[in-house]
Amino acid sequence: MAMKPPRRLMDLRVDATPPGNMNRPPVGEVDDTIQSYDAACDEVDHGVSASVGLTLLAAVMWVSVIGGERIPGLGSLRGASCIVLALLSVYWWHYRRWHVSLMTMVIVGAVGLVSGAAAWQEVVVIDGPCSGNAIVRTDPTWVGNGVGVVLQLRGKRYRVIAHGAPGAHLANRLAGEHVIVKGTCAKTTGPYSRYDRIVHVVGRMTVQSVSEEFSEGSMAIRAANRMRVALHEGVASMPYNLQTLFAGLVIGDDRDQSREMVNQFRASGLSHLCAVSGQNVAYLLAALSPLLRRLRRNSRFIAVLLVLAWFVLLTRAEPSVLRAAVMAGLVAMNAASGNSMNARTILASTVIVLLLIDPMLAWSVGFALSVGATAGLAWLSARLGQIMGHHGMLAATLAAQVGTMPVSFFVFGYVPVISLIANPLALWVAGMVMMVGLPLALLASLLTPLVPLVSWAMAIPVAWVAGVARFCAGASPHGRLNVGLWLCVAGAIWHRWQQTEA
Numbered sequence: 001m002a003m004k005p006p007r008r009l010m011d012l013r014v015d016a017t018p019p020g021n022m023n024r025p026p027v028g029e030v031d032d033t034i035q036s037y038d039a040a041c042d043e044v045d046h047g048v049s050a051s052v053g054l055t056l057l058a059a060v061m062w063v064s065v066i067g068g069e070r071i072p073g074l075g076s077l078r079g080a081s082c083i084v085l086a087l088l089s090v091y092w093w094h095y096r097r098w099h100v101s102l103m104t105m106v107i108v109g110a111v112g113l114v115s116g117a118a119a120w121q122e123v124v125v126i127d128g129p130c131s132g133n134a135i136v137r138t139d140p141t142w143v144g145n146g147v148g149v150v151l152q153l154r155g156k157r158y159r160v161i162a163h164g165a166p167g168a169h170l171a172n173r174l175a176g177e178h179v180i181v182k183g184t185c186a187k188t189t190g191p192y193s194r195y196d197r198i199v200h201v202v203g204r205m206t207v208q209s210v211s212e213e214f215s216e217g218s219m220a221i222r223a224a225n226r227m228r229v230a231l232h233e234g235v236a237s238m239p240y241n242l243q244t245l246f247a248g249l250v251i252g253d254d255r256d257q258s259r260e261m262v263n264q265f266r267a268s269g270l271s272h273l274c275a276v277s278g279q280n281v282a283y284l285l286a287a288l289s290p291l292l293r294r295l296r297r298n299s300r301f302i303a304v305l306l307v308l309a310w311f312v313l314l315t316r317a318e319p320s321v322l323r324a325a326v327m328a329g330l331v332a333m334n335a336a337s338g339n340s341m342n343a344r345t346i347l348a349s350t351v352i353v354l355l356l357i358d359p360m361l362a363w364s365v366g367f368a369l370s371v372g373a374t375a376g377l378a379w380l381s382a383r384l385g386q387i388m389g390h391h392g393m394l395a396a397t398l399a400a401q402v403g404t405m406p407v408s409f410f411v412f413g414y415v416p417v418i419s420l421i422a423n424p425l426a427l428w429v430a431g432m433v434m435m436v437g438l439p440l441a442l443l444a445s446l447l448t449p450l451v452p453l454v455s456w457a458m459a460i461p462v463a464w465v466a467g468v469a470r471f472c473a474g475a476s477p478h479g480r481l482n483v484g485l486w487l488c489v490a491g492a493i494w495h496r497w498q499q500t501e502a
Contacts (some may be wrong), residue, residue: 048472057108058348061355064109065362068116096323109117112355125156125203135217136173139316141255150201151181158185158205159196169210174228175316176221182212184388198363224313227442228253234441237455242462245274249430250387250437252276261466266412268472269401269419273430273465275372276315278324283435284311285328301336305329319367323374326350339352343378347371368407376403387497397423398489414478419483422472428460429468 095231134151141148147167149160153347160183162170184206186195196202216222228251241258246255254262265271284290290360292300308325314319330346341349351371355359361367362498381399388395397420408415416422435456445452477485 002391051342051348054345054352055347057105058351058355060105060109061112061352064112065116065143065355065359067289068113068118068359069120070124071113071117072120080463082142112359115356115359116362120197123156123202124185126154126185127187129182130205131182132180133178134181135351136170136175136177136179139253139255140171140173140241142171149173150199151179151205152184153181153205156203156480157201157205159188159201160205160207162207162210166207169212170207172224173214174215176225178215178217179214181205182209183205183207187349198360200360204501216281220310220313224310227314230445231438231441233442234451235455235458237452238459238462242459244460245466246433246437246441246458248274249433249439249465250280252280252318252321261469262472264466264469266473267416267418267476268469269416270421270422270426270465270469270472271497272369272373272400273426273428274319275320275370276324277320279376280315280429280434281308281311281321281324281328284438287435287439297336301332304332319361319364320370322354323367323370326353327374337492347378365407365411369404372403372407373400373404374403376400379403385492387493387500393424393427394420397427398493414482415486416472416476417482417489418472418476420489422468424470426465428463433458433461434466443465 016096019497035095072384075478116333130153132153134153137150137152137157139149141276143161145159146163147170149162149170151158151160166181169179185203186205187203188201216225231251232243232446235243244254244258250259257274262271265274284307292303295303308329310469312321312325327346329341330349334341334346354367376399377396379399380402381396384395384399385392388398401415401419407414425490440454440458444450476482
């Protein structure tokens with residue numbers, strides 16, 4: 001989920017990242033996902049009406065996609081409904097009619113219903129012996145004594161837990177690689193079948209054999225996988241528990257984190273740091289800004305899109321990074337064309353686009369948390385910042401927590417108030433790791449004598465983040481005390497707001 005980077009880092013971003021209008025002063029050219037949050041509340045007339053209208057459309061789309069699950073017969077109409085929506089969008093854009101009419105909302109709702117119904121249509125799955133060239137769709141993880149992975153065979157995804165020799169062969173593979181498998185396939189059943197469908201897994205496979213030979217996949221897949229391996233090699237001298245956290249902070253790879261660490265980050269409200277999203281994208285673009293600013297506007301726009309596509313591939317296209325990448329792409333597109341859209345409008349547009357592409361995101365907890373946090377930043381952070389004075393980091397943390405609160409409470413039943421302390425303590429340090437960790441680790445993997453030095457240098461901030469999570473998790477109040485403290489926070493903000501209005 002996206003969070004604001006430290007203010008001093010934002011002030012250092014100059015020139016266009018993503019690309020901006022060459023006729024504007026340099027400070028105005030700095031335009032990325034995080035900065036668009038600040039611009040969100042600057043526009044009042046045209047901007048607010050467009051933001052509210054598109055936000056309503058996004059909400060209608062989301063709710064109707066979820067409702068489409070109950071009407072499976074509508075799935076066959078998805079293509080026609082998307083064409084109607086596309087024509088309506090062209091008409092709307094051409095005439096600049098930002099007012100959202102009832103007809104528009106009805107059409108968007110209909111498209112959402114059809115898309116949701118299509119997503120849950122019955123899928124024909126192999127039931128019996130199956131074999132062939134399979135694509136590894138997820139990085140392998142250890143599940144007890146076996147290796148868990150998702151394989152794609154003949155266009156369908158199957159969940160696999162392999163033991164023995166097949167498990168050993170799969171354990172060495174990475175997402176995107178190809179192997180020859182032989183086994184038995186069946187439709188997914190049981191309590192986790194619904195979750196599997198949400199992540200596009202339609203069956204399970206009992207693997208009997210896996211080839212030792214494998215294909216590394218496309219050039220882009222090979223490059224991404226080699227970079228992930230190099231990232232781990234660059235900090236090989238770091239203590240193992242810190243290595244796993246470093247990988248989570250930089251590329252969202254939290255597979256090897258201990259259950260204790262996962263629980264500590266969740267209890268302290270810092271679990272979002274290991275979910276790659278807008279924060280990572282903003283730091284990546286900020287780190288590349290010295291190179292991007294040298295390009296012409298159109299070339300810079302293309303370069304930004306390529307960087308975003310590469311980063312999505314590197315981080316395994318998690319829902320949160322998809323949201324962040326599409327938002328950053330829309331910001332870059334508008335800056336390159338000289339148009340202006342605030343973060344609220346861009347977020348709503350992103351939600352609509354992604355739900356059209358993959359309706360299953362409507363049921364993704366990660367996607368909902370990412371959108372909620374970004375919505376909190378876009379709609380509340382500026383106002384909370386005005387109320388709270390100079391406490392910008394705390395205001396951003398509170399805005400993000402408010403945005404994610406409904407989903408967090410519904411899914412986890414708990415929203416830790418300690419996060420208001422943990423985030424300001426850890427966020428700026430985690431941001432530094434995100435910005436410099438990737439290039440330093442890659443450099444160390446090329447110049448191996450640097451591995452101990454880079455590992456030591458990165459271990460210090462990573463250990464700080466881990467320590468904050470551990471301390472705040474231990475100090476986190478629960479039950480009525482946690483609720484009472486949230487009420488105190490709300491009361492303090494209300495009192496402060498009354499003072500600013502007086």
